Structures are given as C-alpha cells and as structure tokens.
Amino acid sequence: MRLMRIALAIIAIAVAGMGSPPARAMAARVLNVRDEGKLHFISSSGSEILDEGPGVGSVPGKVRVHFVYNGNPEVSASFTIYGHGGSISGKANARLSNPTSPRPSFRGAFTVTGGSGRYAHIHGTGELFGVFTRRGYALVVQTIGKLPY
Amino acid sequence: MSRAHTLTVALALCVCLPSTAQAATTATMSAAFAPDRLGANTTLSFNFQIAANERASDLLTGIDFRYPANLGIATSGLGVASCPVAELEAHGPSVCPPDSRMGSGSALVEIPIGPEIVRETAQLALIAGPSQDGYVQILISATGESPVAARIVLSTQLEPGDLQIAVPPIPSLPEAPYVALVRMHFTIGGNLTYYERVHGRNVAYRPVGIGLPRSCPRGGFPFASSFTFLDGGHADARTAVACPGR
Numbered sequence: 001m002r003l004m005r006i007a008l009a010i011i012a013i014a015v016a017g018m019g020s021p022p023a024r025a026m027a028a029r030v031l032n033v034r035d036e037g038k039l040h041f042i043s044s045s046g047s048e049i050l051d052e053g054p055g056v057g058s059v060p061g062k063v064r065v066h067f068v069y070n071g072n073p074e075v076s077a078s079f080t081i082y083g084h085g086g087s088i089s090g091k092a093n094a095r096l097s098n099p100t101s102p103r104p105s106f107r108g109a110f111t112v113t114g115g116s117g118r119y120a121h122i123h124g125t126g127e128l129f130g131v132f133t134r135r136g137y138a139l140v141v142q143t144i145g146k147l148p149y
Numbered sequence: 150m151s152r153a154h155t156l157t158v159a160l161a162l163c164v165c166l167p168s169t170a171q172a173a174t175t176a177t178m179s180a181a182f183a184p185d186r187l188g189a190n191t192t193l194s195f196n197f198q199i200a201a202n203e204r205a206s207d208l209l210t211g212i213d214f215r216y217p218a219n220l221g222i223a224t225s226g227l228g229v230a231s232c233p234v235a236e237l238e239a240h241g242p243s244v245c246p247p248d249s250r251m252g253s254g255s256a257l258v259e260i261p262i263g264p265e266i267v268r269e270t271a272q273l274a275l276i277a278g279p280s281q282d283g284y285v286q287i288l289i290s291a292t293g294e295s296p297v298a299a300r301i302v303l304s305t306q307l308e309p310g311d312l313q314i315a316v317p318p319i320p321s322l323p324e325a326p327y328v329a330l331v332r333m334h335f336t337i338g339g340n341l342t343y344y345e346r347v348h349g350r351n352v353a354y355r356p357v358g359i360g361l362p363r364s365c366p367r368g369g370f371p372f373a374s375s376f377t378f379l380d381g382g383h384a385d386a387r388t389a390v391a392c393p394g395r
Contacts, residue, residue, distance in 0.1 A: 044221065046221045047224055071222060099280050
C-alpha cells in the first residue's frame with residue numbers, strides 16, 4: 001500500500017512537471033566544479049603561451065589554455081574544456097606572486113563565456129588557483145565554482 | 150648564419166631616428182634581436198648614445214625605454230632567483246645566484262678632470278632583484294675600474310612595454326663634477342647558465358630567452374626612449390627592428 005502511494009506521488013510530480021517550460025528545468029541544474037588541469041606547453045607567441053592537458057574532476061576532458069604574462073602581475077587567460085558531453089569556454093584573470101621564483105603561483109577568478117552540447121547554456125563564475133613553471137611553461141590550474149547550465 | 154652575423158644583419162636593418170627637445174643634446178638608439186626570427190626565442194640588445202654640442206655632456210637622470218608589450222620578456226625564463234640589492238651594491242654581481250642573471254652590457258661615462266674629459270667604460274650586469282608588488286625588478290649593476298673605481302646599482306621594474314630607469318648622480322673624484330653617462334649597451338638574455346635540482350643534483354641549463362611574437366607589426370617592432378637630464382632638458386629617440394623572417 002505504501003509503495004503504491006509513493007508510485008502515485010512520483011507520477012503526480014512527473015505530470016505536473018510536463019507543463020513547465022524546458023528552460024526553467026535546464027536552469028535548475030548546477031555544475032559543482034572542483035577540477036584540476038595539469039597542462040603542458042604546446043606553443044608560444046611572444047608573451048602568450050598555449051598549453052594543453054588533461055582535466056580531472058566534475059568535467060573530465062582535454063583542457064586548452066591561452067595564457068598571457070607580459071610583466072603585469074595581473075595575468076590573463078582564455079580556456080576551453082572539451083568534456084564528454086560538450087565544451088565549456090571562458091576567460092580568467094589572476095594575480096601572480098613571486099615572479100622571480102621558478103614556479104610562481106597565481107590566484108584569481110574565471111568567468112564562463114559559453115559552451116556547447118550539454119553545456120550550451122552554462123554560465124557563471126568561480127575561483128582559480130595555479131602554478132606556472134617558468135622553465136618549460138607547464139601550468140597546474142585548480143578551479144572551484146557553481147555553474148548553472 | 151652565425152649568431153654574430155645575424156645580430157649584425159638585425160642591427161643593419163634598424164632605422165634609428167634621433168630627435169631632440171633641447172637643441173644642445175641629441176640621443177640615438179638602436180635595438181636588435183639575435184636570432185632574428187619570428188616565433189623564436191631570442192635576445193634583445195639595446196644601445197643608446199647621448200651627444201651634447203657643448204664640451205661636457207648633460208647629466209642623465211632617467212631613461213624611459215619602451216618596447217613592444219607582446220615581447221616575451223616576462224615569459225623568457227630569465228631571473229628565476231633574485232639577488233638582494235644590498236648584497237649587489239656591496240659585493241657586485243659575483244655574489245648573486247647564477248639564476249638571477251638576466252643579461253649584461255657596458256656603459257661609457259665621461260668624467261671631467263680639470264680641463265680634460267676622461268672616458269671610462271663600466272661593465273653592466275642585469276640581475277633580477279626582489280619582487281615588489283608582483284612585478285619583476287631588474288637591477289643594473291655598473292662597475293667601473295679606472296680612473297674612477299665605483300659601483301652603482303640602478304633599478305627598474307619590468308612593466309608591459311616599459312622599463313623606467315632612474316639614474317642617480319654618480320660621484321667621481323673629490324671636488325670634481327658628477328660622471329655623465331653618454332653611452333649604454335645591454336643585452337637581455339644571452340649566454341647564461343642556470344641550475345635546477347633534478348633528483349637531488351644541480352643540473353645546468355640555458356634559459357630559453359625572450360619569445361618573439363609569430364607576427365610582426367607593419368613597420369617592424371617599435372622601440373622608443375626618452376632621456377631626462379639634470380637641467381630639466383630631455384631628448385627622445387626611436388627605432389624599429391625590421392620584420393624578420395619566420
């Protein structure tokens with residue numbers, strides 16, 4: 001009898017949900033990001049460096065980052081994460097500390113600017129932390145944020 | 150093509166345009182990359198010369214050196230250690246960590262001694278100093294031996310597209326006027342040996358150097374300098390390094 005009541009309640013919720021606009025249902029989803037990318041050098045042009053590598057966490061996949069460091073401790077980057085169900089693109093700004101160390105660290109914020117596939121409607125901001133290896137140009141980047149999609 | 154030949158070609162392609170704000174003093178400058186190839190890692194050499202019409206040169210108090218902001222100086226891997234200013238001033242660049250060396254050069258100064266103008270060449274070492282506010286601090290150690298034995302340390306901050314160098318009054322002999330800096334040449338990068346710890350051992354390597362962009366602006370890579378003098382005058386100079394090949 002109890003099982004029957006639960007089944008009826010689920011059906012009632014499902015029927016009620018059929019009338020809702022799809023967009024509202026999509027906006028309710030939130031991607032809880034806590035990811036890390038270990039990236040290696042691909043190419044450079046002057047003060048801009050292109051790195052790629054695997055990302056692990058909530059959106060596992062390939063990460064591609066254009067990193068710009070021109071002497072200003074406010075470094076900037078644009079990134080794309082190629083996950084299994086789609087991609088996420090964004091930009092980031094961070095402040096570099098200890099620039100004359102072999103591996104300066106940085107901390108800042110990122111903004112998601114677009115996505116594709118299951119992340120077509122993703123947006124939001126988050127925090128990022130990282131380390132830049134000055135010899136070899138490797139990057140380790142960690143991101144934290146809640147991104148509606 | 151040899152490295153020296155490449156540098157010569159790059160210098161030859163330079164267009165040096167002196168200009169003055171004060172009739173008495175002119176400044177010229179040149180810049181060069183070696184190797185001179187788009188997208189390559191390179192060294193940047195910079196020369197300037199101050200010429201005064203009067204017998205003694207004006208006393209230079211500051212240089213504002215402007216370079217293309219997208220040159221990869223900050224990403225050059227140069228200066229992965231820093232040298233304390235006090236140590237550098239007291240003992241010279243030999244006490245600084247090898248990984249703090251960023252380049253070298255020379256400077257020509259004029260010293261009025263009685264009726265004569267005596268010239269002296271000082272050796273320059275470019276050293277990474279302790280960072281201030283996240284910016285790379287470049288210390289320029291100038292050491293002269295004869296006739297005046299002196300060492301001064303100039304300081305500049307690496308900013309996007311800009312190096313501002315304050316030149317303090319340089320004393321010479323007792324009762325004699327200050328030393329006038331009339332020519333300077335320095336190279337960022339070059340034949341440097343750094344060390345890193347690998348499995349507990351120090352392993353030598355060469356820092357890659359300044360990354361040249363893969364594209365070149367129309368008219369070449371522009372450089373400019375403004376020189377200020379103790380009497381309030383100033384002189385400007387500019388140049389461009391012609392677009393190299395790929």
